[in-house]
Amino acid sequence: MSAQEKVRLLLSRQNGKPVLKPNRALVLKDAVAIRRPRKGEATCITEMSVLMACWKQNNFVDALCSTEISSFYTCVSKAQEAMKNQSEQSLHQGRLPPKQALTLLKRFPNIQSEI
């Protein structure tokens, strides 16, 4: 059964009381709610903990921990690039961010009147 037929059944008064008694028209809005994105996890924690352990061992002398520092910096730059590419990735995974959906709906809203 299509959605239209299901809705018609839910509203019909033939089989006793109707299931739905809508006070507004059953029409989609021209807007989407903007939900806050879920909080991510902290990046580069292992690199940071390795660096801190090296610091503790060598009494915070940076010359002895140069490898750990450089690996920490590479991890940080990769994480920053991943953050930048995240918005592009959500498009490929089939998920549209709410702000982009909102702009599209504003450009192509529901037709209110005949042209």
Add this chain to the structure above:
Amino acid sequence: SSYAIALKHRGMSPICLRVVVLVRWSRYNPYYLEPEVRREAYSRPEAELSTEEQEERKLKELRPIKAATCSTTSSVFDDPLISKFVRMIMTDGNKVLAREIITQTLENIKRKQVEKYHKSPAGKKEEIECNPYTIFHTALENCKPVVGLASIQKGGKSYQVPIPLTDNRRRFLAMKWMITECRENKHRRTHMYEKLSQELLAAFEKEGNVIKKRHELHKMAEANRAYAHYRWW
């Protein structure tokens, strides 16, 4: 109107009313590209460039480009790090004074190092660095912190969480610490260039108050490493 009458009385035509140009929130259209000021970027032949760089060149032929600021030059003496430091030292828009201070600082560093060079024995002469620009760059590099602390609220209490810093933030912190330390913690009768040269030379040797401050920050970050998971980015 009364304003027009006042203008006519002064001999100006009432049409030339003052128009206020709003510049506070104005910015370039993001379509505009940054200007390339360095001379070396243009002296390279076509064959040497990779495909990406050739595409970039073609793009730059068509897109509009922002005007370069009056402080940027394509001369060999233009140093972006020193320009940034000059702007940070500047107060009340007095860039001439800030630039004077920096040039005097570099001259002072050179004088001290050349004196050390001539006084040292022949074997140790090569180890002494006389170029004030390299001393400035290495001193600032030695002052840059690796991790920073951010105040994050969780469960009503705020914790100091160790976070990775961007390159710009690290450079800014190093310069800020240098300037505040020279302004506040030195004897008031010494000139700023003297204080700066002392502190820069100390930072070059990895001593001094700015290096100490950087150490303290690292120690705090290490002490608070348990809270690293409170970060969400």
